[in-house]
Amino acid sequence: MNETLIEKLQNLPPLPGIYQFIDKKGKIIYIGKAKNLKNRVKSYFHGKTDSPKTTALVKKVTDFELIITDTEMEALVLESNLIKQHKPRYNINLKDDKSFPYIRITNEPYPQVFPTRDVIQDGSKYFGPYTEVKSMKASLRMINKTFKIRSCKYFIDEEVIGKKKIKLCLDYHINKCDGPCEGLVSVHDYGEMVDEVIKVLKGKTDDLIAELERKMEVEAAEFNFEKAAELRDKIAQLQVYSAKQKVVSTDFGERDVIGIAAEGKDVAATILNIRGGKLVGKKNLTLTSHGSDEHAEIYSALLRFYYGELVEIPKEIVLEMEPNDAETILAWLSVKRGKKIKFVIPKRAGEMKSLLKMNKQNAILRLKEIQLQRMKREGNVPFVLSALKRDLRLKNIPKKIECFDISHIQGSDTVASLVVFVNGKPKKSLYRKFIIRTVEGVDDFASMEEVIERRYSKLKEKNEPLPDLIMVDGGKGQLSSAVSILRKLEFKDFEIIGLAKRLEEVFLPGISDAQNIPKTSSSLKLLQYLRDEAHRFAITFHRQRRSKRTFTSELLEIKGIGPKIAQKLLTEFKSLNEIKKADKEALAKVIGKTKAELVFNFFRNALQAKE
Secondary structure, three states: OOHHHHHHHHOOOOOOEEEEEEOOOOOEEEEEEEOOHHHHHHHHHHOOOOOHHHHHHHHHOOEEEEEEOOOHHHHHHHHHHHHHHHOOOOOOEEOOOOOOOEEEEOOOOOOOEEEEOOOOOOOOEEEOOOOOHHHHHHHHHHHHHHOOOOOOOOOOOHHHHHHOOOOOOHHHHOOOOOOHHHOOOOHHHHHHHHHHHHHHHOOOHHHHHHHHHHHHHHHHHOOOHHHHHHHHHHHHHHHHHHHOOOEOOOOOOEEEEEEEEEEOOEEEEEEEEEEOOEEEEEEEEEEEOOOOOOHHHHHHHHHHHHHOOOOOOOOEEEOOOOOOOHHHHHHHHHHHHOOOOEEEOOOOOOHHHHHHHHHHHHHHHHHHHHHHHHHHHOOOOOHHHHHHHHHHOOOOOOOEEEEEEEEEEOOEEEEEEEEEEEOOEEOHHHOEEEEOOOOOOOOHHHHHHHHHHHHHHHHHHOOOOOOOEEEEEOOHHHHHHHHHHHHHOOOOOOOEEEEEOOOOEEEOOOOOOOEOOOOOOHHHHHHHHHHHHHHHHHHHHHHHHHHHHHHHHHHOOOOOOOHHHHHHHHHHHOOHHHHHHOOHHHHHHHHOHHHHHHHHHHHHHHHHHHO
């Protein structure tokens, strides 16, 4: 640490606020909040952490700045705003650069209803944000079809109406507007219609239908049949709209269900808006993380990003787990809503658990779409290979990977396998088997040295390139053995790793500590698949070798039968059991009548002795 950093750490205040970590270029690389800045900031530099993200972050910090706030809740809001503004590298950020659109209801006597990306703090009401423009346009079409909202852009009040500066347009003549520009509808009646639009946008369509049905009955009872018919038509259109909304809850609750799926630096979040037991909206958000962020941290960032906008906050928010800073976020959301809210984390099987599971699948599907888009951008390279390049800090995409495994039983019949993956998939025509020749007894390191030397000395002779990545099944010992041989063969530029079985630890040459790859990462799953395939191939070969040796030794017990005859029999009949069941004629076709007699009599006598 530099002197400036040490001095600042000694003068930290024990107050709430936010801290901004700065690198040597003067760039903000992380923004965080704290209830106690002194304790929180010091913990980064004086405490031990298992998080690779925090370790990497602290190494880059050369300075920091503080902003003191009155409360932790104020710090939470300020932190969210600053993260959106600066988009620091080590924070979780919203990936979408453009702002999402809203439906705006203006603050004027005769409000307009239209889409916008600009939020103006003038008392207007905003609904959204809509992450899918198609969904927003469908809502606007339904509103314009059902309600007589004016489409003109003028500001209309009593003064404008009195001077009659604006004339009736086509919308009035085709019964799509009641003519507020000439005062043909009162501010009160128009306002009531706007309130109905708000109920629809809030997902309270069924409540509105019930209210309109009561009004229709009143109008009919008073013989206002024209007004009653108008209400009837509006109800019919709203019923069609309501019928399209999927019923997902039987308790008619008001809640948002949030599911997330993370893969490396990509995070997909799907938010289901449920009102009155019906699914009234679905929003997809894409975030970028550092790749090692826990789900609780991702949830915390997501809640602040999403509900920090002009979003209706429901009574309940259903999550997979409690987010970081849950208490502070709950208090902040409750203040924003004006009523207490709660987080629901379903533990038992039931309606909420099923909804969360369904939404998790939506998030996973969205994540796959993001990965597919990445593949197209990167030249159709499978995402898992990009993830592997990132997690192992490789120079190139590992399109060709070769993996080795050693198999034996207490040092006998030692063999090795080589499996090859091309573009993330096994290429079985390139698999190879090796019988270890120079090693006696149990010595996996020496066995690995032999097979690596045999494989890559041949490549060198043929002047063929090394694979993009070499992998050995084992820890630091096997890895060191392989590296020493590659250097002995004078290979200078190669990528190699070891994967230890016990804790799925990945080792790199020259680094004593295992690399921490997230357990959920697809790159680790690919490495495990490679290792398991090499292990399967090696064990299969080892069993074949051991079986052949066992069968051959039993045949050699027969007087007059040597290794060549035994090998002929095994090649033809495949197993010792089939040889025992064969008659003299079948045996004679392979080894002649005399030898067939010896083999047949030997096994017949052995069978009679057992009986």
